Amino acid sequence: MNDQAPMIELRHVHKWYGTYHALKDVSLTVNRGERVVVCGPSGSGKSTMIRCINRLEPHEEGQIVVDGIELTDDARQIAAIRAEVGMVFQQFNLFPHLTVLENLVLAPVWVRRMKRAEAEELAMHFLERVRIPEQAQKYPGELSGGQQQRVAIARALTMRPQVMLFDEPTSALDPEMIKEVLDVMVELAKDGMTMICVTHEMGFARTVADAMVFMDAGEIVERAPPEKFFAAPESERARQFLSRILSH
């Protein structure tokens, strides 16, 4: 895998839910180290698109290539891709029957076959990076929403992924907890992590994004650097969307 090849490539991807055309001819290239923020009205296919990247949803037409590996029905290829792609969910999806520490070491031990002690050291390192090492022995149910999401980010990081996918990571949080999660994401971006982030947090996008991707009704309508996107969006749909979301 040479460093010049794009990290993630979607080529003419189509997806249907029954007769509903969820993704229409979606093509996207994300290079190593790039931070892409995807925005758009609800139902535009943003979540569907990134969930196709790690095969939580299958795509019907087109190709998806992650770090040179093409995404097909082949179980081994899917497993290889999932080990390189980390995902953070809107609903956190922490495992409630395990402690925070156990949540983090589960994948390294069972997928990367790390020794438990080594995995725990790694886990504590990332818990410190998200600034909650003292919660290691607690259960997810004992943590606040913001803390849980930070644990979820740390959990994805313990697999040392090449790319991080964020599916509306702050949408389920109370307002006062959004900042603590965004701060962690900004730090991650500064450290050079390749990221695709679906979010409504435009302030975050302005700070961190290399490219804004606007989706509507299953298609990518516009892609531009944030300064240009916010100041002078090319498409009418993007203009309407921005005016609604930025007005308050």
Next chain:
Amino acid sequence: MGEALRWTRVNLFGSVPSALVTLIAAYLVVRGLWGFAGWALVHAVWHASNGRACIAASGGDGACWAFLGVWGRFILFGRYPYEQDWRPLLVIVVFVALLLASCDRRLWGRWLALLWLAGIAANLVLMLGGVFGLAFVPTDFWSGLPLTLILAIVGLAAAFPLAILLALGRRSELPAVRALSVAYIELIRGVPLITVLFMASVMLPLFLPEGTTIDKLLRAQAGFILFYAAYLAEVVRGGLQAMPAGQYEAADALGLGYWRKMRLIILPQALQISIPALVNIFIAGFKDTTLVTIIGLFDLISTASNAITDPSWRGFYIEAYSFIGAIYFGFCFFMSRYSGALEASLRRGRR
């Protein structure tokens, strides 16, 4: 065509173990169906004069449906006087019609409840006779499918009001009332139905003053009612608990007394939430009517068991029991499908 092939590949041969399972299961299913079709259709005998002739005609490995042709009517209606068989038949038709009508949600309401009461009363009169020129038939002769339906429907219908009282009692703030309700419910739920039926049929006569006798069917029916009242009570209680506190508060704020609050606001909603669970209890109750055969009532199992002891038609227990098995399956499967559909539509409606 390509779609069908893709489906087959994923769903039947998705992996090596899956393909193995498909091959083994398919083989067993085909063999089983082939054998069953052979027994039930190909080698089956549809007309014969007696059991021995039937076995001879089928060569020993075919079903003897002729047995049902001769004994089917007895299995359905039992010891009811032969010429009066149109009465239990009408009873079955009325009950089935009421059940089907109750499936339509648009008909739910006071009218349907009254229709049911009228239907039950009419059926009881029809079975018993003694009025309107109908010959009197004592309950000892009630048997077969009409008996099963009467036990189940009358039993659960009568258990219902008692269940509501018990459920309200269990949630009552008065400690004595609550204690009595809890004791009753937990006692009944802790013992098998057969012991309650035994208690009703064997013990009850001992508890009554000398000389009074209670009809055997009535005793069994009473046992049934007392038993199912406890189970229905728990379902109703679940419905009451699932009601948001706001409903109770709103009713109190309007100044409604306890009974008005329950009758007009709480119970209608709680019962509606509980309907799928109530249907499940009804299915269980319908199946449990078979237990009365143990205390000497003549339900479908008794009539079937009796039929196969006839000297000239001995031993056709598979034919007899699959006949009544199919009847039970028909009723229960239909009700459980209905309950599932109801649950789905209620969930949708409440979103």
Next chain:
Amino acid sequence: MFRSKAKIGALLLQALAVGAVLAVGAYLVHNALANMERAGIATGYSYLGREASFEIGESLIPYSPADSYGRALVVGLLNTLLVSGIGVVLATVLGTATGVARLARNWLLKKLALVYVEAVRNVPLLLQLILWWDVLRVSAPPPRQAWHPLPGVYVSVRGIALPVPVLSPPHWDVPHLTAFNFTGGITLSPEFAALLIGLAVYTAAFIAEIVRGGIEGVSRGQTEAALALGLSQGKTLRLVVLPQALRIIVPPMLSEYLALTKNSSLAIAVGYPELMSITNTTLNQTGQAIEAITLMMAIYLAISLVTSFAMNWYNRRIAFVGR
């Protein structure tokens, strides 16, 4: 002393309720005593010490007709526990496998499991027990031509003969045909076998639905998070889904175990001498129906209460730790 009329009313109502129950109870007891005296039936539980003088076909402890009614009752109770205990194990294994099969990706497996569950759940248990019993009693061949479905397993009109593992020296004691019957291994009577198989098959169908509900009850997000981390389907099921599913599954599962135990009382219809059958014989011989039936109900009630406590204890232990 009392602050409001409502309080007096409530107290009065409760006094009335309790009084009514006591009054009815007293009336019934009075009648019963009078009736029993007239019929010359004794009262009290002293009959438990008298000689039973009836045979019991199968017993875990030594028993003869010279033993007391009390001992006969113990034999019955042990038989109930035996068939329930083994039945619960069999039903759990079969039910769990079927429940998982209901969620399998293989369409044929899924549908077969569905057919089994629907067929068994919609036919009364008593009918199924009678069917199993008649198959074993009537259709089964004589020992000479016994059915031989698996190595060491022989099904004949005498029952089901099974091999038994022996500890020292370690080997299998396999049944073999001698003269008119099988020796070696263990032979389950047709009554016991019919009851056990019938109860296990019936209860397994309900357990299958409980297991299925439990696994489906774990939110999809949990599976997605595990898969996104790179865990295989198998590991996801084992490490993430099943531990959470168990919390949903165990309480209704314990209820099914209790239901199976209560359903074992249907043994009276297939001739297996457990608690219900023996109580029935006892009350027929002594005429002391009230004592016999209440004692039997008390025993079942005790079993139920133990199960309830177990369920509550489990629920409290595994509740998710929350804020």
